[in-house]
Amino acid sequence: MKWTKLFKTSIFFFLILISFNLHAQKYRVYYDISYKTDSLANEHKNKKMILDVNNNNNNNNNNNNNITRFYSYELYRSDSTLISNEKLGKLTMNKSMDYEFMTIKKANQISKIHRVFYDIYELQEEQPTFNWNILSETKKINGLTCQKATLDYKGRKWEAWFTLALPYNEGPYIFNGLPGLIISIYDMKKDYIFNMSGLAKDYQEIYADDKGLKSIKINKKQFEKIFIDYYNDPYKEVKAGRIMMNFKNDKGEKITPNWNEVTKYKQDEIKSNNNPIELSEAVKYPKN
Incomplete structure (x- = not known):
């Protein structure tokens, strides 16, 4: 075969x-x-x-x-x-x-x-x-x-x-x-x-992207800041109510999350997935 x-x-x-x-x-x-x-x-x-x-x-x-x-x-x-x-x-x-x-x-x-x-x-x-x-x-x-x-x-x-x-x-x-x-x-x-x-x-x-779906142009310094800011508070936009996101418990019921817990989980995920194709350009996240 x-x-x-x-x-x-x-x-x-x-x-x-x-x-x-x-x-x-x-x-x-x-x-x-x-x-x-x-x-x-x-x-x-x-x-x-x-x-x-x-x-x-x-x-x-x-x-x-x-x-x-x-x-x-x-x-x-x-x-x-x-x-x-x-x-x-x-x-x-x-x-x-x-x-x-x-x-x-x-x-x-x-x-x-x-x-x-x-x-x-x-x-x-x-x-x-x-x-x-x-x-x-x-x-x-x-x-x-x-x-x-x-x-x-x-x-x-x-x-x-x-x-x-x-x-x-x-x-x-x-x-x-x-x-x-x-x-x-x-x-x-x-x-x-x-x-x-x-x-x-x-x-x-x-x-x-030729139909109005435009990106935000940034330089290397801005790139680093954006990713560090996101790491520090990944749910900032959700907590402020500007972006909707549903959190559910094991029963599928909507809940208000413990922001400290979900933030820590997300930060661990971000750090573990920091193996970019351009390795020397990996973001240097804060040590918790």
Whole structure:
């Protein structure tokens, strides 16, 4: 059964190669992520992601029309529903808030999207230059010949596999700069694993953030303060009555919580899930 699946996957990528326009200016890549926000967790979480690349002029990397988005498949589905309902005059009751790992690259700037409770923040930074070490080692991944590269970046050692068969210098999350598309990349502790699962030329742009759902732009100093403030009082907005949240007992009855207890529980949860992909950028929370 496994060999049958592998054969079908290999044929899938082979068909992609013979049908895909190697000079495509606009393409979509699908990735599966396996990750641990808690380094002590026994199991990984899993998520499907999308990489949309729109290069209107490959010879000018500073072209402001060149944009790359990396975002969750759940967000894509939610935005598709929201925009479709808007055209039909319908109200969308539930909007996905899955902004984990979302990045937007434009020219030499990168925006990392973060959610704290119901607020969406956009941390703007310069696009980093990665010092890849490209090795001669190769192997087949789903029928594609891939070459190995390694990278030390912000507290993690990474191993990547890219293919010259798809000569695009992009990859998942913020990673790019190799002479071919990154098919697989993972840190050596295997806390974060990205594997390509599909590829399509051209795509329909469906982004709810272009429909008025705007983020709050912040810098690194503000980023730290926002997360520390949230840690210190995670239920501030709820206690003030600005956000509604129901607490229930074991019988399912609504109760007024012991704020000290639920705050301590939430703080422990925040600290245990402080294993970010950029490890050296982990928030330094207060010691209780």
